[in-house]
Amino acid sequence: xxxxxxxxxxxxxxxxxxxxxxxxxxxxxxxxxxxxxxxxxxxxxxxxxxxxxxxxxxxxxxxxxxxxxxxxxxxxxxxxxxxxxxxxxxxxxxxxxxxxxxxxxxxxxxxxxxxxxxxxxxxxxxxxxxxxxxxxxxxxxxxxxxxxxxxxxxxxxxxxxxxxxxxxxxxxxxxxxxxxxxxxxxxxxxxxxxxxxxxxxxxxxxxxxxxxxxxxxxxxxxxxxxxxxxxxxxxxxxxxxxxxxxxxxxxxxxxxxxxxxxxxxxxxxxxxxxxxxxxxxxxxxxxxxxxxxxxxxxxxxxxxxxxxxxxxxxxxxxxxxxxxxxxxxxxxxxxxxxxxxxxxxxxxxxxxxxxxxxxxxxxxxxxxxxxxxxxxxxxxxxxxxxxxxxxxxxxxxxxxxxxxxxxxxxxxxxxxxx
Numbered sequence: 001x002x003x004x005x006x007x008x009x010x011x012x013x014x015x016x017x018x019x020x021x022x023x024x025x026x027x028x029x030x031x032x033x034x035x036x037x038x039x040x041x042x043x044x045x046x047x048x049x050x051x052x053x054x055x056x057x058x059x060x061x062x063x064x065x066x067x068x069x070x071x072x073x074x075x076x077x078x079x080x081x082x083x084x085x086x087x088x089x090x091x092x093x094x095x096x097x098x099x100x101x102x103x104x105x106x107x108x109x110x111x112x113x114x115x116x117x118x119x120x121x122x123x124x125x126x127x128x129x130x131x132x133x134x135x136x137x138x139x140x141x142x143x144x145x146x147x148x149x150x151x152x153x154x155x156x157x158x159x160x161x162x163x164x165x166x167x168x169x170x171x172x173x174x175x176x177x178x179x180x181x182x183x184x185x186x187x188x189x190x191x192x193x194x195x196x197x198x199x200x201x202x203x204x205x206x207x208x209x210x211x212x213x214x215x216x217x218x219x220x221x222x223x224x225x226x227x228x229x230x231x232x233x234x235x236x237x238x239x240x241x242x243x244x245x246x247x248x249x250x251x252x253x254x255x256x257x258x259x260x261x262x263x264x265x266x267x268x269x270x271x272x273x274x275x276x277x278x279x280x281x282x283x284x285x286x287x288x289x290x291x292x293x294x295x296x297x298x299x300x301x302x303x304x305x306x307x308x309x310x311x312x313x314x315x316x317x318x319x320x321x322x323x324x325x326x327x328x329x330x331x332x333x334x335x336x337x338x339x340x341x342x343x344x345x346x347x348x349x350x351x352x353x354x355x356x357x358x359x360x361x362x363x364x365x366x367x368x369x370x371x372x373x374x375x376x377x378x379x380x381x382x383x384x385x386x387x388x389x390x391x392x393x394x395x396x397x398x399x400x401x402x403x404x405x406x407x408x409x410x411x412x413x414x415x416x417x418x
Contacts, residue, residue, distance in 0.1 A: 109157055112215045148321075296328045331356040341356055
């Protein structure tokens, strides 16, 4: 014998035994507690509700924007309206005078993308007068890029930084920014940078994939896929290959940027300490020999410009700390201000190596560091493992200039690690 009962919208089947009735009663209690907890969750404070809404928004965006797939050969080009580094907006119509259109999805920061920069500039130079148009699009949402992903670059992927890169490298093609809405990138579906799409006169896709088969700019590729495609177009021959895989950095979709924020939270948890250093140890510090590129900044708790520029130093450390690089902050304060120095370093999240000079004569420190240093703070020096000074400045440093000096020494490509 059995019966059905209804509770809170659930239909429950149960044999009519005392044991089963007891179990049902326990289940009812559990359901009541669950319902109460669910209701109670809705009454949490505004801070927690805000966090829930943020999480919900991120999840909703992720569901709405699933990672796309690259369009297939035979697909018509999708129109776009994107700002370029030259201040103009571009659409497909701006390239209608070209028989063929080469569209490259690339970016500033990716080591692989940077390894192909010069190659692409050369290709544009060789084919731009043969009826072929070129355009590059940066697909990345710069807000979704972690500082740790910038270890091979001096720039991220904002429009302003794209303008600087295009100017520095003398780009001979329009460079467009899609990081705000990513609509064009979602439509074309590149999964990595660089990814090239080639369209014929009717703007039908005839090639999708890599530029060539090696991301190492120091060796010759075995297969130059893009050049083979363009040569076939110019000569009127059949395209040798319509599609290849691409190797590079994943596109930084806006809805996948939470981990970049999480990393900032984790970095903020890192312990901060400060140790004393004597004159002889300062001399060793600048001779280096650590096997790493060493950035040394001398500061003081009473130095306003020192405190102002410290967050930028922390940013630089987070960019390059996973490579052969280290940041050292050396306080020129009197030893009695050690705790004050530590308090400031902790507030600025300076979890790098920190020292405070424990000598009595500050002029001894000045001479030990640099006989040319007049003694004003801050003082910054970039020193190779062999003790060669690549960059030094008395006073506040220029962040773009310093980052450029760092990355030019460490290298922009994965091949520089070999």
